[in-house]
Amino acid sequence: MKKKLLLLIEDNPLLTGMYETAFVKAGFEVAFAHDGELGLSLAKDKKPDGIILDLLMPGMNGFAVLERLKKDRITKGIKVIVLTVVTKQEDLERAKKLGVVDCLIKPELTLAEIVKRVVALLGF
């Protein structure tokens, strides 16, 4: 069975490494982009099964990336999960309106919980 491809768009290299380890260990194939632009082009090229998106990023932030993803015919079908430290209610609601499948708050969840949620959401 072909491994599912996850695209991780996250600016912090420390966290990127950590999540990569966790998801690879859980059996995903992981591609990552450290900014929004790169994330968008990778999404088009590789057509991942799911995208893990951070909201707070320098340059193009998560909302802009989300909007562009949902506008593009190729990428709009890809399931997007927000993984962020942002806890402002209105931001989370805004993201949900833009079509994300779920919002995971980094500090509230352990790594194992995050992986479990992602697996549940994407269907392993």
Next chain:
Amino acid sequence: MEFTRISNLEIALGILALVSYFYLGFSVYLRDPKSWTNRLFIIFAFVLGAYTIVNPFSLHPVPPTPESQLFWIRMVIFVASFIGPILFLLVHTFSQKEITLRKKYLFLIFAVILANALASLTPLIFESIAYPQGEPVPKVGRGFLIFVLNFPVMVSLSFGLLVRKHFRAVKEEKTKLFYFLIGIVATFSLMVFLTVVSVAIFKTPIGVFLGPITPVILVSFIAYAIVKHKFLDIQPIIARAVSFLFALILFAAIYAALIVLAVRQFIPIPLNTSALILLFALMLAGILSFQPLERGMRKITDKFFFKGEYDKDELLAHLTRIMAETIDLGELAQKILQVLTAEMKISKGAFLVVDHHSIIAVEEVGFSGSRLQTPELERLYHKDSGSISSFIFEELEEGEIKNVFRRLDIALAVPVRVEKIEVAVLVFGPKRTGERYHSRDIEFLQVLAAEVGIAIQNAKSFSEIKKFSKELEKRVDERTAELQETQERELAKAKEVVRLKDEFVFLAAHELRTPVTAIRGFLELTEESQKKFPRDIQNNLTAIAQASEHLNQLINDLLEIARSEGGVTIVNVGPCQFEPILREVLEETVALIRQKNIVVKIDIKPLPPVLCDPAKLKEALLNLLGNAIKYNKDGGIIDISVWRHPEEPRFIFEIRDTGYGIPKDRQAHIFQKFFRAGTKGTGDVLGTGLGLFITRMLIEKMGGAITFSSVEQEGSTFAFTLPLAEEGTHATRAKS
């Protein structure tokens, strides 16, 4: 010898002339009896009146004999001898109050009058009378020169003097003299035409009997010149004419009768005794009934032409009532002036309101307000005696003030003081009746002035208070607006500061979260390999994990507080079941409970759905249960009970532990930010000092309240209440 009988026309003309003389004479004289111009005028009018009486007798002598006619002709000359000198004296004195002619000339004039008058009674002027063609021709005597020297010379001199005075005079005086001149020219040219020209050229004495009528023109013009236009106010002439006619006819009759009786001493005039008695009786009746008659007539004419003479007491009462009822200065002045001008028949009036010696406001009826604001009128105060006095135009000395009165057409001014303070000047124009102000008018106005003064003073105070209160109100409004503005500005500033602070805290907390997340994540990744590590390293990793958990909690708490103080904590209140939430919390803490061997006893009474935000309620319960575990002794007990309030639609949650408790002196602060009780035995418990603060905040936001009690080293009890969802409507999303 046949004498023509006197015609009715002659009699009528004579009476008309006589009445005119008396009317004009008295009218002018009474305006100012002290003035010599006026006195000479009435004398002049009387002389002409006498001439009017005597003249018909010279044409139709009584008795009809030549001797009688000669006598009457002499009488005409006698009366005429007064005309020239008195006219001259009048012209010389004209418009002055005192006689201006020097004494020696005055003496000369009297001498001329005396000589002429005496001569006229003797054959010196007319020796005899003859009737050559049936017409009477008196023979002129040697003394006729005296008459020539007197009458024509004096009249000529008067004319010359008048012309000279006219040339020298200016303005109003010039106009007056001009009228005088017209009168003289018109009269004498007509007289010459009627007597000399008609007799000499047309050979008929028909004009002679008209002669005495012509001076009426002169007298009218002089009278007009003296009293100006006021005199010819047509209304009062008509109004008074009816009643005055009676009086004047009576006077004229008495005057005529006296002359006739005096003449009888020289010439026997046959008089019907009974007619004479009747005449006297009539006169007496006339004189006696004159006063009431005059009053009656005046009343009738007044009622017809005006609205009746004013009643002093009634008018004063009326005005007093107005003053009592009106407090606005302008309204007060207008009302009083309107009543005064109407009732007293004054053409116009004004109140010049004075403050600190200058006119500050003018309220007028009929006057031009702006013109009255003149400093000369303010100066009236320097001239009065201190009490209320009045300034009457006619009585003023020629000078600045009189000129101002003349220019502004002021007839009377009354400066008013109240307790020595200058309050107002009351100014009145001439009376509409053309009469002068009588003493009763002036007395009345002075009494009124005192009252008006007080009323004006009151009105002034009132308007000052009103002005002051308006000003005060305005200032209060201004200051209030200013304050409000400042407040709003400051509030906006403060809000901005708070917003910036929250923003900062929020961002800082998020920045902190990332590395904490990384620490926790990597620790988790090492979990499986930990077992391979030596024991001490394992212990160190556990300590790092605890510290990072604590750090995470601290950051979460800080974020919660920042959000709540920035007003952004959103509590989504709705009906939900309480027990499942409590179970969830217990499940999450079960590891800790086991670790400390704590026994948890739970007593939950059945509850209807409660009104809360499940996430927030969970957070609050976690805090309270966490504290009960952390600060409990190993093997301690936790009692949890939940029950419904017996009366109110609320439920109560209570949690009791057997821990270290909180010392009494620190109990007051336990809900404060960053407060740690620091009870003995809790030294190694990690805490942020924010848990209880946040718990209380959340409970209160959901519409509840929290209380606690504690005994040191024995334990603490926390309890909160929250509303039940069963009653009334409930907000599903309450933001506070």
